Amino acid sequence: MSGHRYAESIDSIDASPTTPFFPGSRDSSSQHPKGPLWRRYRQSLLLLAVFSLLSLTSFVLYTLPDAQLQVPGRTSFGSTFNDPRSPRLRALVGPPTVRFRDNLRNDTKYITSWISAGWTNDVMTYANLIYLGLITGRTAILHTFLPSHVGPGAPQIPFSDVFDIEYLSEKIGMPVLEFSDVKNMSTASEEIEEIGCWSVWEAVELREGRPRPVYTEWEQGLSISWTTAPPWVKKIPDYEHDRFARFWDLAVLTYPKGRQENLGTPQPSRTGATVHPDEHLVCFDYLYYACASTSDEFIREHSPAWRDVLRYFRWAPRMQEIADGYLRRMFGVAETDPIPPYITIHARRGDFGAYCGFANLTLGDCFPTMEDYARGIVGIRKELEQRLGISPKHIVMVSDEKDSIWWEVVRIMGWYTPDHEAEQTVERYGAWRVSVRMYPVFIDAVIQSSGVGLLGSPGSTMSIIAGRRVIDWHGGAYHNVPWKVCSFSCWKNLS
Numbered sequence: 001m002s003g004h005r006y007a008e009s010i011d012s013i014d015a016s017p018t019t020p021f022f023p024g025s026r027d028s029s030s031q032h033p034k035g036p037l038w039r040r041y042r043q044s045l046l047l048l049a050v051f052s053l054l055s056l057t058s059f060v061l062y063t064l065p066d067a068q069l070q071v072p073g074r075t076s077f078g079s080t081f082n083d084p085r086s087p088r089l090r091a092l093v094g095p096p097t098v099r100f101r102d103n104l105r106n107d108t109k110y111i112t113s114w115i116s117a118g119w120t121n122d123v124m125t126y127a128n129l130i131y132l133g134l135i136t137g138r139t140a141i142l143h144t145f146l147p148s149h150v151g152p153g154a155p156q157i158p159f160s161d162v163f164d165i166e167y168l169s170e171k172i173g174m175p176v177l178e179f180s181d182v183k184n185m186s187t188a189s190e191e192i193e194e195i196g197c198w199s200v201w202e203a204v205e206l207r208e209g210r211p212r213p214v215y216t217e218w219e220q221g222l223s224i225s226w227t228t229a230p231p232w233v234k235k236i237p238d239y240e241h242d243r244f245a246r247f248w249d250l251a252v253l254t255y256p257k258g259r260q261e262n263l264g265t266p267q268p269s270r271t272g273a274t275v276h277p278d279e280h281l282v283c284f285d286y287l288y289y290a291c292a293s294t295s296d297e298f299i300r301e302h303s304p305a306w307r308d309v310l311r312y313f314r315w316a317p318r319m320q321e322i323a324d325g326y327l328r329r330m331f332g333v334a335e336t337d338p339i340p341p342y343i344t345i346h347a348r349r350g351d352f353g354a355y356c357g358f359a360n361l362t363l364g365d366c367f368p369t370m371e372d373y374a375r376g377i378v379g380i381r382k383e384l385e386q387r388l389g390i391s392p393k394h395i396v397m398v399s400d401e402k403d404s405i406w407w408e409v410v411r412i413m414g415w416y417t418p419d420h421e422a423e424q425t426v427e428r429y430g431a432w433r434v435s436v437r438m439y440p441v442f443i444d445a446v447i448q449s450s451g452v453g454l455l456g457s458p459g460s461t462m463s464i465i466a467g468r469r470v471i472d473w474h475g476g477a478y479h480n481v482p483w484k485v486c487s488f489s490c491w492k493n494l495s
């Protein structure tokens with residue numbers, strides 16, 4: 001039946017089971033000093049409980065604490081270029097130019113990087129890029145989301161179609177740009193510009209011996225000459241099973257002396273140019289494996305890329321509206337009525353079956369059972385009852401499972417399911433200049449992030465990010481379901 005088509009890539013690189021994120025030990029109070037900010041936050045939690053009769057989601061945008069980051073030395077928000085569309089664009093000389101360089105302000109420094117994994121991991125990668133920009137005072141330039149994992153031929157999706165880029169820029173106190181703001185994309189591929197960039201991938205991934213691929217080099221009209229980052233950026237030298245680099249080690253390369261001292265032999269670009277890494281627009285091939293202190297840091301309480309950046313990736317209003325429409329129709333709630341508070345189960349199955357294979361278990365013996373999910377829901381309800389005094393009755397299952405019998409059992413359990421086929425997700429939203437095939441992915445992600453509870457899959461970055469949203473945006477509860485394959489630590493958080 002259903003067209004649950006999302007799938008994050010499961011190459012050993014990006015989807016390895018991770019240690020869990022422990023929401024149980026981490027109610028919202030643990031991360032906010034008990035000052036006025038905390039009081040405001042607590043108020044908003046109370047409001048949330050009281051007004052859970054209102055749409056949860058319309059609220060989301062207005063109740064989180066202000067955490068304007070003060071970035072020393074930033075001046076680029078004040079400018080001569082007054083674009084009525086958005087103050088963020090003042091970080092550029094003007095409207096998109098034929099050559100990206102003509103649009104870079106001489107009083108502003110920039111940073112860019114690329115993506116090449118499953119969608120959630122790409123979101124995390126962009127958050128890392130923006131975070132590295134924040135700590136180095138550089139304006140981040142993002143390119144689009146690539147639907148490479150969705151299937152060939154699916155068009156790219158602008159970041160700002162999925163996330164509210166104006167809100168993000170405002171909250172982090174720094175403009176966030178899209179490459180299409182900078183360079184005119186209708187002529188970009190013909191207007192080839194050479195640029196020197198750092199390859200972090202070559203320094204941290206010891207076996208491949210080449211930069212991480214930049215799939216959009218041609219369409220962006222770039223011709224990139226790579227310089228391998230110095231070996232000391234690799235957090236654990238010579239250790240092939242960890243590919244992380246620390247933000248501040250990478251930051252060194254963005255400053256004039258750090259750059260100068262680490263110049264190497266640039267590799268020829270596709271047009272044969274050899275250029276040292278750019279100073280004005282510093283660029284790195286791949287930043288998924290960046291952290292402040294700990295590998296796979298998004299699962300950790302302290303994750304600064306979550307706390308200072310990704311937390312402010314709010315859904316574009318249109319995206320939220322579409323998901324709200326789904327929820328209302330699923331629950332049989334009128335368009336004008338509020339969506340009841342609900343708990344989502346994110347059952348990542350599909351490609352995760354590979355882990356069962358590694359453990360020599362059949363899928364039936366390996367994946368969580370319906371009873372496991374039901375027990376998980378009991379645990380989340382208990383936490384919500386204790387903490388917020390609510391006990392949501394509506395349970396939504398989202399999964400990449402294809403087996404229609406499995407979905408039948410889900411419905412017998414009394415759980416709701418977004419039915420992308422009946423909803424004709426692909427047909428309905430095709431007109432909105434967006435990859436129609438990505439819609440089920442986005443809608444499932446918005447649904448997971450908009451409830452007051454999430455029962456996630458251990459090792460899934462999609463669960464981790466959605467779980468953090470549930471906790472920080474709604475004051476809700478996030479646990480992972482137990483999973484046999486993840487026998488050491490991934491499910492301790494279930495009470």
Ligand SMILES: *[C@@H]1O[C@H](CO)[C@@H](O)[C@H](O)[C@H]1NC(C)=O
Pocket residue numbers: 106107
């Ligand atoms: C920087 O750009 C401004 C505006 O285009 C120009 O007036 C100024 O002379 C430039 N400064 C330098 C040092 O190039």
Ligand SMILES: *[C@@H]1O[C@H](CO)[C@@H](O)[C@H](O)[C@H]1NC(C)=O
Pocket residue numbers: 095096097184185186187
């Ligand atoms: C981009 O280039 C196209 C083709 O030359 C042109 O029609 C369009 O006006 C340009 N856009 C901007 C913002 O300059």
Ligand SMILES: *[C@@H]1O[C@H](CO)[C@@H](O)[C@H](O)[C@H]1NC(C)=O
Pocket residue numbers: 358359360
């Ligand atoms: C799975 O079976 C293979 C072949 O029998 C064996 O080499 C491997 O160690 C087993 N793996 C586990 C996790 O038990």
